[in-house]
Amino acid sequence: MPKVNLSHFEAALLFAFFTSIVFGVVTKRTDKERLNYGLYVFGCFMLALFGLGWLMYFGHG
Amino acid sequence: MAKEKRPKEPMPPFNVWVPPVLVGWLIPGGGHFLLKRRVRGGLLFFAVIGMFLFGLMMRGAMFHGQSGDLLTIIINWGGFLGDLATGLPYFLATWLGYSQPDVAGHVHDYGTKFLVTAGLLNVLAMVDVFEIAAGRKD
Numbered sequence: 001m002p003k004v005n006l007s008h009f010e011a012a013l014l015f016a017f018f019t020s021i022v023f024g025v026v027t028k029r030t031d032k033e034r035l036n037y038g039l040y041v042f043g044c045f046m047l048a049l050f051g052l053g054w055l056m057y058f059g060h061g
Numbered sequence: 062m063a064k065e066k067r068p069k070e071p072m073p074p075f076n077v078w079v080p081p082v083l084v085g086w087l088i089p090g091g092g093h094f095l096l097k098r099r100v101r102g103g104l105l106f107f108a109v110i111g112m113f114l115f116g117l118m119m120r121g122a123m124f125h126g127q128s129g130d131l132l133t134i135i136i137n138w139g140g141f142l143g144d145l146a147t148g149l150p151y152f153l154a155t156w157l158g159y160s161q162p163d164v165a166g167h168v169h170d171y172g173t174k175f176l177v178t179a180g181l182l183n184v185l186a187m188v189d190v191f192e193i194a195a196g197r198k199d
Contacts, residue, residue, distance in 0.1 A: 001159075004118040004168075011171040014115055015178070021108040022182040025101050026189040029199060 009049075016045030070197065078194040085190040087148040089183045092190030105186045113150050113179035121172025122163040123155065140173075146180030146187075 006014070024038025085092025089109035093102030124140030127133055144151055163173070192198040 001117055003120060004115065006119065006168060006171065008167060008171075011119070011168070011175075015112075015171070015175065018108045018112040018115075019178065019182065021104055022185055025104050025108075026185045 012045075012049050016042055016049070020045065070195075073195040078191050081190045081194045082187050085187045086146070086183065089148065089150070089179075089186060092187065093193070096190065096193050098193065101189075105182075109147065109179050109183050109186065110150060112175050112182065113147055113154075116172045116175030116179060117154060117159065119168050119172030119175060120161045121169060121174070121176045122161050123151075123159070123176060124173075140177050143177035143180040146184050147176070148183060151180070 020038045020042035023041045024034045028034045028037050081092035081095045083092075084095050088106070090102035090104070090106030093099070093105060123144050124137050126141050127137035161169070161172075163169070189198070
């Protein structure tokens with residue numbers, strides 16, 4: 001099994017990608033709703049990722 | 062505001078939901094395939110297996126049940142159950158000798174979380190399979 005060495009950002013991006021797919025597939029009832037919800041969850045992950053990233057940056061002074 | 066109480070839905074017979082849920086546990090997305098939801102099954106397979114493989118490639122650690130203080134018990138047994146929920150990929154990885162010690166480093170740490178999350182996502186997929194098999198969802 002090859003070893004991968006990802007940055008924080010890349011790992012969080014992958015995590016958001018896979019999780020959004022599952023959330024989209026299992027939570028809604030029509031394909032359009034599933035796609036929209038998957039994109040929405042991915043957007044929320046990105047918002048939290050950048051938001052918390054900047055918060056920690058400013059928190060460190 | 063009073064919440065409207067929904068009538069409790071009867072439990073479907075075991076033979077209707079146990080086989081697809083069991084297959085869904087062992088092979089992520091397999092339950093959906095069994096119920097002829099191939100696209101959704103394929104997406105779930107891709108997401109759960111992808112998450113699991115990246116966890117392995119990042120050399121994440123598998124949890125083992127451990128005794129000690131309450132927090133240690135909850136974290137280790139909870140993590141073990143999360144790992145176990147991935148089904149066959151977990152058994153294959155352990156049978157083939159995957160045994161990564163818990164070492165410091167953000168990549169290993171992400172890997173451990175990826176492995177547990179793959180199992181937790183499979184639990185969501187299994188709940189979805191149950192609802193489809195029980196006729197509560199299309």
